[in-house]
Structure formats: C-alpha cells, structure tokens
Amino acid sequence: MIFIKLTKRQEEIIEIVKKNQPITSEQIAEKLNLTRAALRPDLAILTMTGILEARPKVGYVYSKKGQNTLKYKSIKEITVGEIKSKPTVVSEDMSIYDSIIQLFINDTGTLFVENKGYLTGAVSRKDFLKITLGNTDIHKVPVGIIMTRMPNIITITDNESAYEAARRIIEHEIDSLPVVEKVKTEDGKEMYKITGKVSKTTITRLFVELGKE
Template identity: 40%
Template sequence: MELLELVKKHSPVTGEQLAEYLGVSRPTLRSDLSLLVMLGMLDAKPKVGYFLGNAYKPNSESMQRLSSLKVGEVQGVPVNIPDSLSVHDAVITLFTENADTLIVVNENKRFAGIVTPKDLLKITLGNPSSASIPVSMVMTRYPNIVTLLPSDSVHDAIMKMAAHQVDCLPVIAQREESGQDPEVVGWVSKSGIITLLSDIASVGE
C-alpha cells in the first residue's frame, strides 16, 4: 500500500503530512491509519507521528498476497434495484439488505447509476411526496461514477476509495467503448477491505 510506503520513507510522519502527500483530507485517512495501527503494521506516538509497526514486513507472505490480489477475487455480490423503483422502496431495500450503496440498473439489466443513503435522505427530508419519486431522479448516473474492473488490484481499489472518499465501488465487466452501458458484476466495499486486511494480517502472524 502506498500509505505504508510513505510512512517507511518519511517516518516519523504526521497524519497531516501523509494526507498532503496523497492529496486527500486528513479525516479521509483517519480510519485507514487507525486500521493499520490496529493490525500492527503502523505504530504511532503522540506529538511524534507514525512509523512502521512490528507486523510490517515488505517481503512477508501477507504483504505479497495483498499486492497480488485482484478485485475479481474479493468482490462481493451487488444489491441491484431497477431504475423505476420508488425512493420509498429503495430505502426499504437499504435496510433489508444492510447495504451501504444500491446499484441501479436499467430495463436491460445494465449499469445505470448508484444510490446512497445520503442521496435518499436529501430527497426525503421535508418532501412528503418524495416516496413515490423513482430512484432514477436521485441517483448518480454512470459514467459519472468511479468504477473498478475485476483485473484491477485490491491496492488500486483502496487508493480509489481514499482519493474519492467513497465507501463502495462498483465492479464492471469491462469498459464499454460503444456507448452501451456496462454490466455490473460485483462491488468492493470499505468494510470488505477492512475484513480482508484483518484476515491477511492474522494469517501472516
């Protein structure tokens, strides 16, 4: 991970400095830094900064595994909804599926966009008639969405999430050049990445 490499190169280094190196905000990095400290890959001292922890071994089996993993090996099954679904039913789907993001598909089952809890909250607050509005009116439309390919590395997924401050990225079968919307084959979530990193760290112990 680029974050670990930066700490290796500049340690001790503060969270503010790391955020500046990566071109992201300090709050964006807070959860990632906390996770790495928890896993023992980083250590931190107040008023000093971050430095490599005892669990960080660049040539270890766990780090090599993380570097070689592809998105297609770790992606989850997306929660798809039709673009004609009402905002009310989308809210219900969010809770029943325990999803952070909903993938919106058109009548041809192709990727149309995404809907997040924040999108739904914006339209429903103070708008009693919003429940009947179709999600196509509130979704973020493709191609204005950051996506992954199954062949992308997990490292790429982590960096895209950090750079764009999102909790979930759709995985599409391939980039469509003909203007046709792509097919969504999976998704990668921040919670899934955290579980993956925890599993890799425990195996490497």
C-alpha cells in the same frame, strides 16, 4: 504477520525470473550488470520469503505460493475478483421508498441502479437521508431521479488490485465501487454490466484476514 517492502532491485529480479525461468544467478547477474556476490543477499531474501525457489542445477524459478513456513502475498497482487461481494441492484423506476427498504433488507450502504441490465447509477445512504429531509414524495418519485448517474460513477474491474480499489474509495471519498465488465450493446454502444462491489467493509474485512494468524 509482518510487512516488508522489497527494494527496486528485488522487484527487478522477480520480473527477470518470471520471464526467463529457470534462470541461474549468473544469468540474472549479467542482466543486471552486477556481480553474483552483489546479488547474493537479494537472492537469499527472495528465496527465504518463498517468492523464488532455488532448484539445484536448474536455477531460480518464481514460486506462486510461499514455500516452507512463510506465506506472502502482495497487497497489490490481491485482485478485486478475489474479494468482491454481492451488490444490491434495483431498477431505475423503483420508488425511493422501496429502494430504501431494499437498502435495509440487504443491510448495505449503497444501491446500484440498472436499466435493461446495464449499470446506470448509484445511490448512497447519504443521498437517501438528504432526500427524506426534503419535500420529495418518496413513494412516487423513482430512484432514477436522485441517483448519481453514469459516467459520474467510479468503477473498478475484476483484474485490478484490492489496493487500487481502496485507493479509489479514499481518493473519491465514496463508500463503495461497483465491479464492472465492459460490454458492447447491439447498436455498438459501450455499456457496463455490474458483477460485484468493493466497499470500505470489503477492505476492512480483507485487512482483518491479512492480520489473522
């Protein structure tokens, strides 16, 4: 597996083909204000990587799957929806102690908290560890008291990229993002339903998948 970075012009060509396919090299050259000769190396690499397909007497078409023996997928094309895993969700009134038990049972690093089916918060191993060091009665105090509460939670949606999820995790120094779907409640409020999660584990697993033969 190797990475190659496409040039801006190659990215432009892909966009042009996606929108106008099938399209001949003359037509692409015209749109870019270039000669066909100048375009030839770019078209060669785009067809060889299987991103574009050259159909004789028809023109170039965008090929979703890598053709021939070459496979490709842009990091930015892999979506959260494809890689998300199952979140562990508890309700706001569960005790801190019982929530920690859920953390262990599900072998996860972050719990997401719901109220009436909507995402209201998140708690990490670090939050729990901090609490257990103090004098809080973890058998009585509910997890809703110590959780990080919406809207202070960084979220992501199915259609965003795995790259964007990883970027957000690093930027905000968190372990995990809830994958959410925005919904309107009966009284017109905007709320989130949780449909999955993307964690550092998800990204590390994806990295291994991409590196595999």
